[in-house]
Amino acid sequence: MSRDLRFLPLILLALLIAGLVWRLATPLDTNVASKLDGQPVPTFDLAAVIPGKPGLASSDLARGSPRLVNLFASWCVPCATEAKVLEALKARGVAIDGIAIRDRPEDIARFLARYGDPYERIGSDARSQIQIALGSSGVPESFIVDGRGIIRYQKIGPITADEMPLILARLEQAK
């Protein structure tokens, strides 16, 4: 082996260790960055499902202030656990709209009565068409939409209590 090459293993090791140290210091973020960041909300107009509560149209999401759009379903267990967090966000002044995915009016009413109703408007997406247009693959998911109808953030899975500051910060940024 040539004399010049003898430090090569050490240099490669140092690189490897540096990379692994970096990885340990910045744990893997498994949240996939949404392709819809910065894209306008697709046009939709969803019918109301609950008496006395209006449905949701894309035009409702471009009225000057940021809103949180939550995709949920009465048949979804994580959605039930997320409901408490949504209530807390509402108490902090967050405007929340709901899209009920593949659900029945009576089931939604029972779900809201049991776990609370943080939504200003609820649209029914009985065949997941708007869900697919939004690039969502499951429930619950939440989108932050700014005052001009542009998607600023997509949260896959339930919002947990730890993530409230993150969501509030993202809403602030969307102003």
Next chain:
Amino acid sequence: MIAEAGLASLWLAAGLAALQLILATLSFRGAIDSGRQMRGVAIVQGVLGLISFVMLLLVFARTDLSVALVAANSHSAKPFIYKVAAAWGNHEGSMLLWVTVLAVAGAILALYSRRTSERTLVAALGAQAALALGFYTFLLTASNPFTRLFPAPLEGQGFNPLLQDPGLAFHPPTLYFGYVGLSVAFSLAVGALFTGEVDSRLARAMRPWVLGAWVLLTLGITAGSYWAYYELGWGGWWFWDPVENASLMPWLAATALLHSINVLAARGALKAWTMMLAVIAFSMSMVGTFLVRSGVLTSVHAFAIDPQRGAFLLVLLALYVGAAFTLFAVRAPALREGAPFELVSRETGLVVNNLILSVILGTVFVGTLYPLFIEAVSGEKLSVGAPYFNAVAGPLALVLAMLVGVGPLLSWRREGRPVLRRLVVPALVGATMLAITILVAPAIGLLSRAALAVGMYLIAASVVPLVSRNPFRAPLATWGMVVAHMGMGVALVGAAANAAFTQERLAVAQLGETLKVGPWLVQLQSVRPTAGKNWTALEAELLASRGQGRLTLRPQTRYFTSPQAETNEAAIETFWNGQLYTVLGKQDPSGGWQLRLWWKPFVTLIWLGGAMIALGGAVAMAGRIRRRRRAARNEWLRR
């Protein structure tokens, strides 16, 4: 009491490792002459390590729930064998097993090593003690397996159901024995670099360790591959998952080492390179352990994800590998290379083997860690998958397989005979296979076709070294080599046949419906609930037939209660020419059942090849031991 006894032996063993390191340092400096005492210390340390592990096995066998580790990983309702296997099916227990094997390996080195000089052995035992000391510290401070829980819970939390399988109960220990066996090669290399006595005696002392570790690694990888194949229910046998790669990398390095060490033993050449490989082989084992234990890479194997433990292991890794590489950089230039050799010689053949294996190793290494580095530098997330590994490692493996036929025919130093003439028949076998695949299956991929031809060629070429002589007078080591090389050909043919000819059928079947996959007709007869000791299951009854004869397969979806989990138990039927692989999925709203069916021609050859490679290694080892015994007896008779 048992747990406390285990912990006490662990502390004592750690103390002895420290003593062993101090003695090594002192006697290496010439202050004292303590070779004999060090051997004693190393042996007692090994015994104490073993006692500690046996105590852990005992608390698991008795399901002593006052031990935190048992409560977290076992359950009173589990079958006995999995109660015991749970001892190493978790982070702390597996690290204890790791250290135990390390200590026992040190003890065996101290007991049986007569080949190296005393000075090199002392330095090697010192290196082994330094390795052990780091891992004892890790166990005692960050991963104590014997921590008590008070009050003791009434029931344990259970054991990952995927791991409740006889194959997997023994897969990690086999790999660990292999990993840690390489630690002795590492320590001997470090010792020899200290003393400068890198010679054929060292190579002969190192060879049984490398051979033994390599046999176990081969077995462990083969068993792991088969486990993933039948237990995960995906029908694949190798996924290029980071943790699989972590076990493959030490194997590749050990394979290269196994070949280069012969050059050092026979000709005194390739000194620096062989030492480097010995260091790298064990370093790759530590990298592998780190990757599995820290969870830094996204993997299906992410069992223990804990950044602090990861940091500790990383420090150990940096320390040991860094020290060995530094030592190498300082000492390697002073090593005088041994006898020269010509371009066409067995030495050159083994160098080429080493180069190709190293390039494959580099490929796997880069592919495994590339996503991490890209994300560190640019923040972009990506993953490297099977297409990259297959495209790069596949052709390299084929070139290697071509040359594996040639290498054993070359003689040391210089080859004057027309060697290629002896490969005419194997070449014809390969060409015939190529012609058959072109005629019978014109549509299969280029790589699969080439692998089928090269695999058949290699199967034929591997026996050529036995042909020109009386095969029954050939040394066992030659037989071992032939079997292992043939195993490589067999595995290649199996992998290629599986890739080229597998038929898959994924469908929703109503009761009574018949599906066709390959030559098979499979009818869904019924789906019924059934139960085992700690699970309930839905079991389908499938009636399969091709031509005449019928057979029944019963794939299950199992539901485990503690912890709650669901696994697919594939039903697999093996024939001489392939496997019928069936998996039961979920029920559809229409009342039908999802079924996944595969017909996989000659897939079993993959693992048969792996087993042959390991068997070849074992035969070679038996041959070396027999030869050594004979030499010892002859020497005794001469006296």
